[in-house]
Amino acid sequence: MFVMSSSPHIRDRETIPTIMWWVFISLLPAAGVAVWVFGIRALYLMLSCVGAAVATEFIIQYLTKRKITALDGSAAVTGLLLAFNVSAGLPLWMAILGSVFAIAVGKQVFGGIGRNIFNPALVGRAFLMASFPAAMTRFFINQNGALVSQATPLNILKEGSAAPLVGYKTLFIGNYPGCIGETSVLALLIGAMILLWRGYISLRIPLSYIVTVALMTWVFGGSNGLFSGDWLFHILSGGLMLGAWFMATDMVTSPITRKGQIAFGIGCGLITSIIRLWGGYPEGVSYSILMMNALVPYLDNIFKPRKLGERR
Amino acid sequence: MKSLVAEFYKGIFKENPILVLALGLCPTLAVSTSLQNALGMGLSATFVLICSNILISMFKRFIPSRVRIPSYIVIIATFVTIVELVMEAYLPSLYKQLGIFVPLIVVNCIILGRAEAFASKNGVFASFLDGLGMGIGFTFTLSIIGLIREVLGAGKIWGYPVSLDFVPVLVFALPPGALLVLGLMLAIKQAGDKR
Amino acid sequence: MTAKIFSLFVLNVFTANFILFRFLGMCPFIGVSRRKHPAFFMSLAVIFVMVFSSIITWALYNYILLPNGLEYMRTVSFILVIASAVQMIDMVMLKTMPALHRTLGIYLPLITTNCAVLGVTVLNIDMFVKDGKAVSGGFLFSVLQGLFAGLGFMVAMMIMSGIRERLDVIDLPRPFRGIPIAFIVAALLSLSFMGFNGL
Numbered sequence: 001m002f003v004m005s006s007s008p009h010i011r012d013r014e015t016i017p018t019i020m021w022w023v024f025i026s027l028l029p030a031a032g033v034a035v036w037v038f039g040i041r042a043l044y045l046m047l048s049c050v051g052a053a054v055a056t057e058f059i060i061q062y063l064t065k066r067k068i069t070a071l072d073g074s075a076a077v078t079g080l081l082l083a084f085n086v087s088a089g090l091p092l093w094m095a096i097l098g099s100v101f102a103i104a105v106g107k108q109v110f111g112g113i114g115r116n117i118f119n120p121a122l123v124g125r126a127f128l129m130a131s132f133p134a135a136m137t138r139f140f141i142n143q144n145g146a147l148v149s150q151a152t153p154l155n156i157l158k159e160g161s162a163a164p165l166v167g168y169k170t171l172f173i174g175n176y177p178g179c180i181g182e183t184s185v186l187a188l189l190i191g192a193m194i195l196l197w198r199g200y201i202s203l204r205i206p207l208s209y210i211v212t213v214a215l216m217t218w219v220f221g222g223s224n225g226l227f228s229g230d231w232l233f234h235i236l237s238g239g240l241m242l243g244a245w246f247m248a249t250d251m252v253t254s255p256i257t258r259k260g261q262i263a264f265g266i267g268c269g270l271i272t273s274i275i276r277l278w279g280g281y282p283e284g285v286s287y288s289i290l291m292m293n294a295l296v297p298y299l300d301n302i303f304k305p306r307k308l309g310e311r312r
Numbered sequence: 313m314k315s316l317v318a319e320f321y322k323g324i325f326k327e328n329p330i331l332v333l334a335l336g337l338c339p340t341l342a343v344s345t346s347l348q349n350a351l352g353m354g355l356s357a358t359f360v361l362i363c364s365n366i367l368i369s370m371f372k373r374f375i376p377s378r379v380r381i382p383s384y385i386v387i388i389a390t391f392v393t394i395v396e397l398v399m400e401a402y403l404p405s406l407y408k409q410l411g412i413f414v415p416l417i418v419v420n421c422i423i424l425g426r427a428e429a430f431a432s433k434n435g436v437f438a439s440f441l442d443g444l445g446m447g448i449g450f451t452f453t454l455s456i457i458g459l460i461r462e463v464l465g466a467g468k469i470w471g472y473p474v475s476l477d478f479v480p481v482l483v484f485a486l487p488p489g490a491l492l493v494l495g496l497m498l499a500i501k502q503a504g505d506k507r
Numbered sequence: 508m509t510a511k512i513f514s515l516f517v518l519n520v521f522t523a524n525f526i527l528f529r530f531l532g533m534c535p536f537i538g539v540s541r542r543k544h545p546a547f548f549m550s551l552a553v554i555f556v557m558v559f560s561s562i563i564t565w566a567l568y569n570y571i572l573l574p575n576g577l578e579y580m581r582t583v584s585f586i587l588v589i590a591s592a593v594q595m596i597d598m599v600m601l602k603t604m605p606a607l608h609r610t611l612g613i614y615l616p617l618i619t620t621n622c623a624v625l626g627v628t629v630l631n632i633d634m635f636v637k638d639g640k641a642v643s644g645g646f647l648f649s650v651l652q653g654l655f656a657g658l659g660f661m662v663a664m665m666i667m668s669g670i671r672e673r674l675d676v677i678d679l680p681r682p683f684r685g686i687p688i689a690f691i692v693a694a695l696l697s698l699s700f701m702g703f704n705g706l
Contacts, residue, residue, distance in 0.1 A: 064680065097481070105492070105691065105694075105695070106695075108680075109499075109680070109683055109688065109691055110674070110677065110679060110683075110688070111677060111678055111679050111680050115677045115678075115679075117670055117673070117674075117692065117695070118695050118699070123695060123698070126695075126698040126699060126701070126702075127483060127698065129701075130482060130483040130486055130488060130489075130698060130701060131481045131482045131483040131484075132479075132481075132482065133482065271702075274706070275702055275703065275706070278706055279702070279703060279704070279705055279706045280703075280704045280705015280706065281702065281704065281705065284702055286702075287699055287701070287702025287703075288702070290695070290698070290699035290702070291699050291700070291702070293699075294666050294669075294670060294696055294699065295666065295669070297669035297670055297672065297673045298665075298669050301669075334534075334537065334686055335534070337530075337533040337534060337537065338530045338531055338532070338533045338534070338622045339530075341530040341533065342529065342530040342531075381590075381619075382587065382590055382591075385586055385587070385590060386583065386587065389582050389583040389586050389587075390583060392582055393579060393580075393582050393583060396579075396582065397579060411633075412626060412629045412630060412633065415581065415582040415585075415625070415629050416531075416622050416625060416626060416629070418582055418586050418625065419586070419621070419622040419625050420622075421534055483698075486701075487527065487528045487529075487530070487697050488694045488695075488697040488698040488701070489694075490530070491527075491690050491691070491693045491694035491697055492690070492691065492694040494690050495687050495688070495689075495690030495691040495693075495694060496687070496691075498686055498687040498690060499682040499683050499687035499691075500682065502681070502682045502683075502684070502685075502687060503681070503682035
């Protein structure tokens with residue numbers, strides 16, 4: 001008749017699987033564009049990464065005799081996001097290794113979902129970048145069904161070569177060399193709409209992130225002195241849209257307070273711009289999110305709501 | 313006699329300096345990029361450990377306890393300087409590889425730790441065995457980490473390629489790989505402890 | 508000059524961070540990074556001792572050891588100078604700043620055998636003394652390297668202690684509790700700091 005249980009007593013209908021599978025669905029438009037731009041190879045990469053992530057989660061949970069939640073969608077999202085973050089020419093075994101690392105070291109070492117400090121997909125990407133720098137930074141474009149090696153727009157910008165940069169329209173549609181899931185701003189924005197509609201993300205992190213990058217690259221990114229940078233090019237290219245909407249907003253590894261989230265976005269934007277403009281790599285989205293992940297305990301602490309009357 | 317044997321064995325397993333006592337971590341991480349470097353560092357540290365243990369246990373009566381730590385450091389630093397000079401003369405390439413970690417053997421906490429915890433309280437022969445055991449434990453663990461990192465990170469063993477079509481996972485040759493391998497080894501050790 | 512100082516800063520704080528890339532000072536890093544408060548004061552003490560040691564070892568090496576051909580005495584003399592400097596700082600602080608001594612005091616003895624301090628002084632000599640002659644600006648670079656290395660130590664300590672306080676309330680898998688997870692987190696931090704390579 002009466003059931004005794006500890007709080008919380010009021011539960012939302014949203015469960016982890018619903019949220020995670022909706023996030024997965026929101027990534028599908030970009031996945032579709034990836035197959036259209038880079039061909040069937042992109043599909044193989046996505047299937048391998050998702051498969052490896054789910055399998056790793058299952059095996060670890062089985063071996064450690066914990067509750068098996070490998071099909072709750074979170075591992076699948078991690079796998080898909082990692083696949084989005086690699087070049088179309090990456091050997092499948094490397095992608096699988098990255099996926100295993102992402103789940104095992106990025107997530108399960110901390111005890112599984114909700115406990116990890118760093119975004120697992122980005123842990124996987126940083127691992128691959130450090131392990132296979134050549135394969136991770138050689139990008140391709142699909143020409144009549146064959147992958148042809150070509151530099152990304154950000155690479156061309158970094159090396160300061162005279163090769164023409166692709167136009168804003170191409171950057172928006174996504175038909176240019178880059179990591180397979182990051183190129184199409186259009187598809188990523190459609191996905192972001194789904195997340196906003198479902199209420200899983202707010203505008204705070206993505207907007208503060210993107211605006212900071214725009215400001216920084218406008219002020220410091222130009223060759224004709226201050227305030228001459230091509231900010232639109234910077235926010236449309238590289239992994240910024242993917243990172244800002246789908247990875248910086250990860251509920252587990254971003255701050256919980258509103259002010260903390262805005263500070264998180266600004267921090268990501270600053271580090272991304274610093275790496276893009278002055279660093280050794282052409283792109284800094286993944287590293288900046290990882291570094292800000294590490295600062296989340298502080299952001300949560302600084303912007304923690306105060307009790308009425310409590311002093312600083 | 314049995315206790316002397318125990319003094320020797322404890323450093324290798326039960327009180328392994330790296331895995332159990334978590335001492336000497338800096339050189340463990342920094343020079344374990346290859347088996348050769350690991351062995352070179354391990355043997356150098358073992359030499360210093362044995363010599364300083366013997367000397368400190370010999371002079372323990374004459375060292376006033378108030379200045380014992382500086383005295384131990386001087387004794388240790390003397391042997392480290394000997395190692396430095398000998399290695400620079402006869403093994404210049406190893407000396408270059410190990411870099412500042414050769415002079416830093418002075419502050420390897422294993423050595424000062426054993427001086428303080430063991431040699432200052434025990435006889436010469438027991439201290440020798442303690443130093444030898446701890447040194448072997450240190451060298452052995454360091455070499456295993458070195459071997460793992462060399463195989464995975466460079467695809468080589470003792471400088472020879474493992475297989476022609478092995479693609480090295482470069483991260484294991486880099487600093488994050490060192491932290492990762494040691495972290496996982498400590499976790500495996502902790503999992504093996506009694507439940 | 509400014510560019511050189513800036514690159515020295517980036518090098519010591521990020522891309523060749525003493526803890527995450529050079530592995531100097533691991534023992535206090537693992538031992539004292541459980542809580543933010545002690546981590547902060549330990550780092551402060553390390554910065555203090557590093558700058559101080561950089562100054563005196565530079566003078567010792569260039570004005571006493573080098574002119575007399577005593578370079579082989581480097582290791583022995585440096586460690587003694589550092590040990591006595593720490594002792595001195597300890598006493599001076601006790602007399603003049605007792606409040607600060609109460610918070611920093613317990614960490615000072617630990618720093619004597621902190622390899623990061625001896626490491627930075629040896630590194631100064633390796634980097635800024637070439638062929639038995641100090642490079643121009645060598646003294647300034649040494650002092651700054653002492654400062655930046657200490658700052659890098661502080662950055663790693665603070666990030667780590669923030670994360671470890673959070674991990675304390677998490678039910679970690681048993682094999683990883685305590686020191687192992689600290690190493691894994693350090694590995695992931697080290698991986699992310701690689702993003703600053705080439706800055």
